[in-house]
Each structure stands twice: as structure tokens, then as C-alpha cells.
Amino acid sequence: MKKFTIAAAFAVLAAPAFAQDLTPTLGDVARGEEQFNRQCVACHIVADADGNVLAGRNSRTGPNQYGLIGRxxxxxxxxxxxxxxLVALGEAGEIWNEENFVxxxxxPTGWIREKLEDRRARGRMAYQVRAEEDAYDLYAYLATFSDLEASAEETVTQ
Known part of the structure; x- marks a missing residue:
């Protein structure tokens, strides 16, 4: 019983070390909103579970960005x-954190090829965010539509 207690205590204490911090580090939410409305709304929306569109138009070319961070x-x-x-990356346990998103x-295609180490892999998103700062701002904005604490806890249990 003592060994089990020690093992359980170690697991609880070690869990935060395995959790991914999904909190934005460099982006600005207001600038991210501007960038989303300028660059992303042609293909993406942010709609909650009830279908309320919180950002974007009614476009469905790309996936809904609600709850993206940590997924x-x-x-x-x-x-x-x-x-x-992208499906292969998800199956491998990769999540949308700041580094992956940016x-x-x-x-898109170059990043997928690098992550999978497969020069023939392709993505379907043709658009590229030109400035790294804009990419960080978009991440910060989309993080406002995600439950970062719950997503970090899910990452630990996967």
C-alpha cells in the first residue's frame, strides 16, 4: 500500500510538468481580432456549441475556430x-498550442511536412499569415475562445 501511495503522489506532483501551457506569450488580443477579421473570416468562423457566431461570417470553408487552442x-x-x-498529426497527439499554431x-504545407518528416505531405489551407507577429496575435485572440485550463488538463490525461 505504501508503494501505491508514493506512486500516486508522484503522479499528482509530476502532472503539471507534463501539462502544456497554452497561454499566449507574445500576442495581442485586440490586434489578433483585427487580423482575424481581415485575414481569416473568408474561410473560418468562431461559433460556440449553441451555434452562435461570435466572430467571422457564416463561412464554412475551414473548421470552426471555437475551442481550437488545446484541441x-x-x-x-x-x-x-x-x-x-493534419489528421496524422492529431493521431500522433499533437495539439494546437502556440508553437504549432504560429x-x-x-x-501550412511546409509546417506539416516538417512535423511529419514527410516531404510529400500537404495541407489544404492555401493562405499564409505573412508576419510572425500577426500569427502570435491571432493565437492570442483565438485563445479567448478556448478553455485553456481544461485543455491543458486533457493534454495531461492523453
């Missing part, structure tokens, strides 16, 4: 048009 990559159940590369939106 496994390529796993929005309401969007069925992910590239094989890398992806700046060069």
Missing part, C-alpha cells in the same frame, strides 16, 4: 475536410 490537431468533429497530414499559419 488535438485535425479533430473538429463538425469539419470533415482535414488533410491527411508555425502552421505561416506555412
Amino acid at each position: 488535438l490537431i485535425g479533430t473538429d468533429p463538425e469539419f470533415g475536410n482535414y488533410s491527411d497530414g 508555425g502552421y499559419v505561416q506555412d
Whole structure:
């Protein structure tokens, strides 16, 4: 019983070390909102679970961005048009954290190829965010539509 208690205590204490911090580090939410309304609304919306559109227009070319931060990559159940590369990354346990998001939106296909180490992998998002600062701002904005604490806890249990 003593060994079990020690093992359980270690697991509880170690869990925060395995959790991913999903909190934005460099982005500005207000600038991210401007960038989203300028660059992303042609293909994406942010709609809550009740279907209320919180940002964007009624476009459905790309997946809903609500709850994106902390979600496994390529796993929005309401969007069925992910590239094989994004699906493979999700199956490998990759989540949308700041590093992955910023890398992806700046060069979707290049980022997927690098992550999978497969030069033939492709993404379906053709648009690229040109400035790294804009990518960080977008992440910060989209993080406001995600439960970062719950997502970090889910990451630990996966």
C-alpha cells in the first residue's frame, strides 16, 4: 500500500510538468481580432456549441475556430475536410498550442511536412499569415475562445 501511495503522489506532483501551457506569450488580443477579421473570416468562423457566431461570417470553408487552442490537431468533429497530414498529426497527439499554431499559419504545407518528416505531405489551407507577429496575435485572440485550463488538463490525461 505504501508503494501505491508514493506512486500516486508522484503522479499528482509530476502532472503539471507534463501539462502544456497554452497561454499566449507574445500576442495581442485586440490586434489578433483585427487580423482575424481581415485575414481569416473568408474561410473560418468562431461559433460556440449553441451555434452562435461570435466572430467571422457564416463561412464554412475551414473548421470552426471555437475551442481550437488545446484541441488535438485535425479533430473538429463538425469539419470533415482535414488533410491527411493534419489528421496524422492529431493521431500522433499533437495539439494546437502556440508553437504549432504560429508555425502552421505561416506555412501550412511546409509546417506539416516538417512535423511529419514527410516531404510529400500537404495541407489544404492555401493562405499564409505573412508576419510572425500577426500569427502570435491571432493565437492570442483565438485563445479567448478556448478553455485553456481544461485543455491543458486533457493534454495531461492523453
